[in-house]
Amino acid sequence: MESRFRVLFLIALVITLSGCAATKNLFGIGDEEAPPPSSEPPGQVIDPQVERREIKEPAIDREDFEVGAFVGIMNIEDFGSDTVYGVRLAYHVTEGFFVEATAGQSKASLTSFEVLSGGARLFDDRDLTYYNLNLGYNILPGEVFVGEGRAYNTNFYLIAGLGSTRFADDDRFTVNFGAGFRFLWTDSVALHVDFRDHLFDIDVIGQEKTVHNLEGTIGVTVFF
Amino acid sequence: MSELSTTTILSTSRSNSSVWCSCLIALALLAFTPGHAEAADDVLRKVAVADPYLEMHTGPGRGYPIFHVVDRGESVEIVLQRTDWYQVRAANGVEGWVDQAQMELTLKPDGSEVDFAQATLDDFTNAKWEAGILAGDFGGANIVSLYGGYSLNPHVSVEVWGSQILGNFSNGWMGSVNLVHETWPDWRFSPFFTLGAGVIHTSPKSTIIQGEDRTDQVGHVGAGLRVYATRRFLLRVEYKSYVVFTSRDENEEVREWKAGFAFFF
Numbered sequence: 001m002e003s004r005f006r007v008l009f010l011i012a013l014v015i016t017l018s019g020c021a022a023t024k025n026l027f028g029i030g031d032e033e034a035p036p037p038s039s040e041p042p043g044q045v046i047d048p049q050v051e052r053r054e055i056k057e058p059a060i061d062r063e064d065f066e067v068g069a070f071v072g073i074m075n076i077e078d079f080g081s082d083t084v085y086g087v088r089l090a091y092h093v094t095e096g097f098f099v100e101a102t103a104g105q106s107k108a109s110l111t112s113f114e115v116l117s118g119g120a121r122l123f124d125d126r127d128l129t130y131y132n133l134n135l136g137y138n139i140l141p142g143e144v145f146v147g148e149g150r151a152y153n154t155n156f157y158l159i160a161g162l163g164s165t166r167f168a169d170d171d172r173f174t175v176n177f178g179a180g181f182r183f184l185w186t187d188s189v190a191l192h193v194d195f196r197d198h199l200f201d202i203d204v205i206g207q208e209k210t211v212h213n214l215e216g217t218i219g220v221t222v223f224f
Numbered sequence: 225m226s227e228l229s230t231t232t233i234l235s236t237s238r239s240n241s242s243v244w245c246s247c248l249i250a251l252a253l254l255a256f257t258p259g260h261a262e263a264a265d266d267v268l269r270k271v272a273v274a275d276p277y278l279e280m281h282t283g284p285g286r287g288y289p290i291f292h293v294v295d296r297g298e299s300v301e302i303v304l305q306r307t308d309w310y311q312v313r314a315a316n317g318v319e320g321w322v323d324q325a326q327m328e329l330t331l332k333p334d335g336s337e338v339d340f341a342q343a344t345l346d347d348f349t350n351a352k353w354e355a356g357i358l359a360g361d362f363g364g365a366n367i368v369s370l371y372g373g374y375s376l377n378p379h380v381s382v383e384v385w386g387s388q389i390l391g392n393f394s395n396g397w398m399g400s401v402n403l404v405h406e407t408w409p410d411w412r413f414s415p416f417f418t419l420g421a422g423v424i425h426t427s428p429k430s431t432i433i434q435g436e437d438r439t440d441q442v443g444h445v446g447a448g449l450r451v452y453a454t455r456r457f458l459l460r461v462e463y464k465s466y467v468v469f470t471s472r473d474e475n476e477e478v479r480e481w482k483a484g485f486a487f488f489f
Contacts, residue, residue, distance in 0.1 A: 060269060061304040091487075093457050095285040095307045099357070099485070133357045133368065135485070141285040153283040162359045162368055164388055170429060173366040173390035184283075187304075187311060201392075223306070 063188060066090040068221025070104075070192060076128060076167070077211035080109030084215055096138050100159065103131045104215075108167070111205070122204050123168045130198065132163025132176050144183070155182040165200050172200035178215075192219040269302045271330035271338050278330070280320025284309035292318050300330070308342075348452040348488060349378050349410045356460060356486025363466075363478035365391030371486075378409040385422070394435075396426035400442065406450070416462075418446045424468060441469045446480075456487045 067089050074084035086104025093099065108126045140156035160177035178196030185191055198213040273294050280292040284306045292314065294300055300312040300322075308324040330338050343351075354373040361367065366389070373383035383402040389395060400422025406414050421443045428435035448462025461483045468476040 060302050060310070063304050063306050092307050093455065093487075095309065097457075133359075133370075138285065141283065141287055143282065143288070151282065153288070155285075162366075164368065164390055171388070171390055171395045173368075 063223040064092045066092065066098075066190065066221045066223050068190075068192070068219050070194065070217040070219030072194075072215060072217030074104075074106040074128075074213060074215040076106065076108050076213050078111050078205060080111075082107045082109055084217065086217075088219065088221065090136070090221070095141075098136045098138070098157075100134045100136055100161070101131070102134065102163075103129070105129045106215075113205075125169055128165065128167040130163060130165040130167075130174060132161045132174060132198075134159050134161025134176070136180075138182075153184040153187075155184075156180075157182065159196070165198060167200075168202065168204045172202065174198050174200040182221075188223045190221045190223070192217070192221060194219065270299050270333060271302065271327070272299045272333070273297060273329075274331045275326065275329040278312075278322055278326055280312065280314070280318065280322055281309075282320065284311070284321045288321065292320050299333075302327075310340075343456045343488075345410075345412060345452055347456070348412075348414075348458060351375065351456075351488035354381070354383075354458075354486055354488045356458075356484055358460060358462070358482040358484030358486075360480065360482035360484075362387075362389050362391075362480045365389050365394075367480065367482065369482060369484070373404065379406050380404070381406075383418075383420075385420075389424075389426070392429075394426045394428045396424060398422060398424040398442065400444070402444075412452045414450045414452075416448055416450060418444075418448065418462070418464065420444050424466075438470070440471070443467050443469070444480075450486075453485070456489055458486050458488065460484055460486055 067087075069085070069087050071083065071085040073081050075081040084104050084106040086102060088100055088102045090098050090100040106128045108128055111122065114121060136157045136159035138155040138157045142154050142156070143151045144154050145151050157180050158178075159180060160175075163174050163176065165172045165174040176196050176198045178194060180192055180194035183191040183193075194215075194217045196215045196217075198215060199210055200213075201208055201210050203209075273296050276296050278294040278300065279290045280294065281288040282291050294312075294314050298315060300314050303311040303313055303319065305311075309321045310324070310327050311319060312322050312327075313319045324340060324342065327338065327340055332338050352375050354375070356371055358369045358371070359367065367387050368390070369385055369387040371383050371385045373381045375381040381404045383404055385398070385400045385402060387398045387400075389398060400420050402418045402420035404416050404418045406416045408414055421441065423439060424442045425437065425439045427437040444464045444466040446462055446464030448460060451459040451461075453459050462481075464480045464482075466478040466480060468478060470476055
C-alpha cells in the first residue's frame with residue numbers, strides 16, 4: 001500500500017515538474033538563461049556599420065575590329081583597267097597580326113582583239129567580283145609628322161590570302177598578296193593606301209594561263 | 225554668319241561651364257572620403273598606379289615612344305582596349321597607350337588588383353565558341369572554308385561548315401554539319417576526330433565540259449590537329465574522307481586536306 005502511494009506521488013511529481021519545464025518559457029516564469037559569452041574582444045566598442053560597396057565594373061571598350069570601304073583602279077590582265085570598289089572587315093589579333101576579309105567589284109574593258117574585230121565579244125558578263133580572306137602583319141609601325149605640332153600613328157603592313165574571283169562566267173581560285181599603309185587620322189579612324197596583286201588561272205584567250213591583276217586603292221576604315 | 229558665331233560662343237561657354245562643373249565635382253570628391261570616387265566609375269574604369277610609374281606610349285604597339293609618365297598613387301581612366309594595349313587618360317587629361325604588363329600592376333579604387341583577363345591555354349580547352357578559315361585541296365580542286373563551332377563540353381563540339389570548291393573542271397560549294405571529338409582537349413597540340421554529313425553542289429565549267437549542275441549528299445570522317453598559338457588564336461590542320469552519294473551507280477570518294485587558323489571566344 002505504502003509503495004503504491006509512493007509510486008503515485010512520484011508520477012504526480014514528475015508530471016508537475018515536466019509541465020513546469022515546458023511552460024516556463026511560455027509564461028515567462030523562471031530564470032532567464034545567461035547569454036552566451038561574447039566572442040568580441042572587450043576593447044571593441046564600435047561596431048562598424050559601413051556596407052561594403054559592390055562596384056559594378058564597366059567592361060573595357062575593346063576596339064579590335066576595323067571596318068571600311070575602298071575605291072581605286074584595278075588592272076585586269078588583257079582586259080584593261082577600270083574602277084574597283086569594295087569593303088573590308090579586319091580583326092586585329094595582336095599588335096602585329098590581323099585577319100581581313102575583303103570583297104570588291106570591277107569591270108572588264110575590251111581586249112585589243114575585241115576592239116580591232118569591231119563587235120566580237122569573248123564573253124558578255126563584263127563584271128569582275130572577288131572576295132578574299134587574308135592574313136596581315138604590321139611590319140613597320142610608326143609615326144608621321146604633319147607640320148610642327150602634329151603626329152599621326154601609321155602602319156606599313158604586308159598582307160596575303162586566298163579567295164575566289166568571279167570573272168568571265170566562272171569562279172576562279174585566287175591568291176592575292178600586297179602591302180598597305182594605314183594612317184590613323186584619330187585612334188579610331190584610319191585611311192588606307194593599298195596595293196594588291198590578284199593571281200588566278202584563266203583560259204578565255206585560247207590557252208590557260210596565270211594572270212596578274214594589279215589593284216591600287218585608297219580607303220577609310222573605322223575601328224570598333 | 226552671325227548665327228554661326230553665336231553657336232560658336234554658345235558651345236564655348238558650354239564647354240567652359242562643363243569644365244567648371246567637373247572642377248567642382250573633382251573638389252567635392254576630394255573633400256569627401258576616397259570611397260566617393262567610385263561614383264565616377266559609371267562610364268570609365270578607374271585604376272590607381274601601383275608601380276613606381278605608368279608609362280604612356282604614343283601608339284598601341286612596339287616601338288612607340290613613351291611621352292608621359294603617371295606617378296605611383298595617381299589614378300588613370302581606361303578609355304579603350306586594342307589588342308594588348310590600353311588607352312588611358314591621366315588626371316590632367318593626357319591620353320596615351322599602356323601595355324598589358326604595366327596595366328596588370330594597377331589597383332582598383334578599393335585597393336584590389338585589376339584583373340585584365342587574358343586568354344590562356346585553359347580558355348583554349350574550355351571556350352564555348354570557335355570560328356575559323358581553312359583552305360586546301362579537295363580531290364585535286366582548291367577549297368576555301370569557313371566554319372563556326374560550339375562546344376557541348378571540352379571533348380565534344382558541333383561545327384557548321386561552308387566551303388567553296390574551285391577546280392579545273394568544275395566549281396561548287398558544300399555545306400556540312402560535323403561532330404568533333406577531342407580526346408585530350410587540354411593539350412596544346414590537341415588531336416581530334418570528326419564525323420559529319422552535308423550537301424555538295426557541283427557545276428561543271430562551261431568552257432570545258434557540257435554537263436549539268438548536281439546536288440548530292442555527302443558523309444565524311446576525318447581527323448586533325450588543333451594547335452593553340454597565342455591568345456584567342458589557334459592553328460588547325462585536318463584530313464577528311466568524303467563519300468558523295470551520287471545518283472549514279474557508284475558513289476564517289478574524295479579526300480581532302482586543309483589547314484588554317486581559328487579563334488575561340
